[in-house]
Amino acid sequence: MTKREEFIAVYQENIQRRGADRLLEWLDSDASDFFTAPSSTRFHGAYEGGLVEHSLNVYECLKDYLNRPRTKELYGMDYTPETIAVTALLHDICKVGFYAVDYRNAKNEQGVWEKVPYYTVRDTLPYGHGEKSVYMIQSFMRLTRDEAFAIRYHMGFSGNEDKNSVGRALEMFPLALAVNVADMEATYYLEGSVK
Structure with a gap:
């Protein structure tokens, strides 16, 4: 099963709310590069299909994290399969149409200069990161408050947001x-260079 097929299967099995079908149709259309886009320019998932692979990795990491007894019993983190799928699979939807291929000169193994492709940012909707994902999703379907804040603040303290706002959001919305x-685990341990 390809990553595209796996994503679609998980999405359709778990996300049933009104508008979800239209969002998936858009993600799988020529208007979107979701299934071929990288997840970054140089780091995790910096290759064709990296974004869908990262989204699936975050989904698996989030399910595992939320299955810990203490997350439910001590922290009260008990979310539906739909909420888990929505937040994990769609947290980086803001990266659709975000990257472009450009070329630069580099020496090959024989020491000869040649043009090599690399990813660069082409941000046609400069609306931030998490908030842009929320905005794009809600063009198709509604999010719960927990889902919206989880997607908006999924970068935690590694983003560019005001640190006080991040701390307050993580405190108020445990799903965030x-x-x-889950995002950090997928990025640094499943997709990164940490061994």
């Missing part, structure tokens, strides 16, 4: 912390 942990 859970998605941040």
Whole structure:
């Protein structure tokens, strides 16, 4: 099963709210590069299909994190399969149409200069990161408050946001912390260079 097929299967199995079908149709259309886009320019998932792979990794990491007994019993983190799928699979939808391929000169193994492709940012909707994902999703379907804050603050303290706002959001919306942990685990341990 390809990553595209896996994503669609998880999405359709878990996300049933009104508008979800239109969002998936858009993600899988020529208007979107979701299934071929990288997840970054140089770091995790900096290759074709990196974004969908990262989204699936975050989904698996989030499910694992939320299955810990203490997250439910001590922290009260008990979310529906739909909320888990929405926040994990769609947290980086802001990266659709965000990257472009450009070329630069580099020496090959024989020491000869040649043009090599690399990813660069082409931000045609400069609306931030998490908030842009929320905005794009809500063009198709409604998010709960927990979902919106989890997606908005999924970068945690590694983003450019005001640190006081981040801390308050993570305190008020535990799902935001859970998605941040899942995103960091996927980024640095599953996709990064940490061994």
